[in-house]
Amino acid sequence: MRILLLTISFNLMCLLCSAQKNVDSLKHFYTSKIETLLDKEKALQPYYTINDSGIFINAKTKENTFYREFGVEWSKLDTVKKMLNHFNDDSLLAVINSGKTFSTLGYSETNRKQYIENNKKLSGIKIAIDPGHIAGDMKTAMLEKKYIQFNYNNQSIAIVEGVLTLQTALILKHRLEEQGAKVMLTREKPNQTAFGITFKEWLEKKFKNAVDSSCKLNEINEQEKTFLLTKATQREMFRTYFNNLDMRQRAKKINEFAPDLSVIIHYNVDEKNTEWKKPTEKNYNMVFTAGSFLKAELEKPIDRLSFFRLLLTDDTEQSTKLAENLINSFTGKLNVPPADSTVADYLTKYCIAESKGVYARNLTLTRLVKGVVIYGETLYQDNTAECIQLSKLNTEVYGIKTSARVRQVAEAYYEGIISYLKK
Numbered sequence: 001m002r003i004l005l006l007t008i009s010f011n012l013m014c015l016l017c018s019a020q021k022n023v024d025s026l027k028h029f030y031t032s033k034i035e036t037l038l039d040k041e042k043a044l045q046p047y048y049t050i051n052d053s054g055i056f057i058n059a060k061t062k063e064n065t066f067y068r069e070f071g072v073e074w075s076k077l078d079t080v081k082k083m084l085n086h087f088n089d090d091s092l093l094a095v096i097n098s099g100k101t102f103s104t105l106g107y108s109e110t111n112r113k114q115y116i117e118n119n120k121k122l123s124g125i126k127i128a129i130d131p132g133h134i135a136g137d138m139k140t141a142m143l144e145k146k147y148i149q150f151n152y153n154n155q156s157i158a159i160v161e162g163v164l165t166l167q168t169a170l171i172l173k174h175r176l177e178e179q180g181a182k183v184m185l186t187r188e189k190p191n192q193t194a195f196g197i198t199f200k201e202w203l204e205k206k207f208k209n210a211v212d213s214s215c216k217l218n219e220i221n222e223q224e225k226t227f228l229l230t231k232a233t234q235r236e237m238f239r240t241y242f243n244n245l246d247m248r249q250r251a252k253k254i255n256e257f258a259p260d261l262s263v264i265i266h267y268n269v270d271e272k273n274t275e276w277k278k279p280t281e282k283n284y285n286m287v288f289t290a291g292s293f294l295k296a297e298l299e300k301p302i303d304r305l306s307f308f309r310l311l312l313t314d315d316t317e318q319s320t321k322l323a324e325n326l327i328n329s330f331t332g333k334l335n336v337p338p339a340d341s342t343v344a345d346y347l348t349k350y351c352i353a354e355s356k357g358v359y360a361r362n363l364t365l366t367r368l369v370k371g372v373v374i375y376g377e378t379l380y381q382d383n384t385a386e387c388i389q390l391s392k393l394n395t396e397v398y399g400i401k402t403s404a405r406v407r408q409v410a411e412a413y414y415e416g417i418i419s420y421l422k423k
């Protein structure tokens with residue numbers, strides 16, 4: 001009898017001991033993920049608690065004290081992980097605001113299968129593509145300040161980034177669809193915003209209501225509202241207000257589509273060549289993933305929810321894998337090296353380096369888009385060779401007149417995505 005009791009208590013001890021070991025390793029894993037990937041300035045410690053019970057997010061009061069806002073116990077970790085990607089942020093925030101736990105959402109599991117048939121078949125794979133910016137002409141490009149215009153080697157160079165990104169996205173869409181993928185673009189036409197209309201149409205039809213509702217939601221104050229409605233120039237309306245709404249609309253569209261992966265397409269410039277009135281010799285590629293929150297970037301509930309999701313899920317880890325495949329493809333196909341962190345101040349100030357050319361950065365879209373998402377910045381448009389290449393309309397593919405260089409960029413995205421999915 002005594003031996004039996006001893007055996008039972010020994011087994012119980014082993015069990016408790018291994019449970020504690022498990023909790024210790026979870027605590028270690030999530031703490032080190034925050035330190036290495038999410039907290040750029042090592043200043044976010046008051047916003048989270050990781051202890052023997054679970055992971056908890058804290059909010060700040062007006063008096064600068066912190067209180068527990070929401071979180072997850074270790075025993076419910078796996079379910080809550082899945083819920084964060086399954087439900088939209090509005091539903092999740094409603095649960096947080098009501099003081100309830102995520103389990104009240106009544107999640108039941110559905111398996112979304114990802115597979116590749118044969119060599120390159122992408123049937124069953126859903127891919128979202130966001131062509132960065134809006135402009136389809138120089139006038140709109142000047143409004144969003146995303147263009148290159150100067151004379152070089154007796155040639156007048158005029159490049160609109162929104163045109164390059166849309167052409168790249170459309171070619172990539174065709175390439176992926178040929179292999180059976182289902183592809184969604186956040187905007188499909190020149191000058192089209194994520195709301196499906198031009199900025200000018202949006203100003204006429206939606207601007208006033210949008211400002212009113214932003215004010216009601218405390219996203220802007222009365223003073224900002226009055227400024228926008230009475231004094232702001234179109235450029236100020238665009239840059240201080242509309243741009244953010246357009247970004248959120250892009251994220252909303254992508255999340256509703258629930259893709260297996262999302263690709264945000266941009267073309268870069270040399271940061272140190274400011275005003276971009278002359279060409280630069282420099283040329284690099286870089287890819288951003290989510291993470292690297294700065295110290296003032298957990299003030300809003302939606303930001304704390306995004307932080308929590310990025311911490312719990314393996315979205316960032318998967319995104320890094322996609323990013324690494326893409327940067328390799330960009331390097332090889334475009335013959336342009338990956339950026340190291342010395343090439344631009346924003347890489348040291350705002351980013352956490354993950355590997356050569358791959359950086360965690362807390363951009364609106366890397367933060368709000370759920371699942372696997374990368375933000376590509378290929379080539380410097382103001383580079384001496386690229387500015388000439390990118391200005392030419394010297395090829396046509398799928399009925400799209402474009403530069404042969406843009407076609408190569410689309411192909412590089414395609415190859416990078418395929419090599420990621422194959423693994």
Ligand SMILES: [Zn+2]
Pocket residue numbers: 132133146161266267
């Ligand atoms: Zn851009």
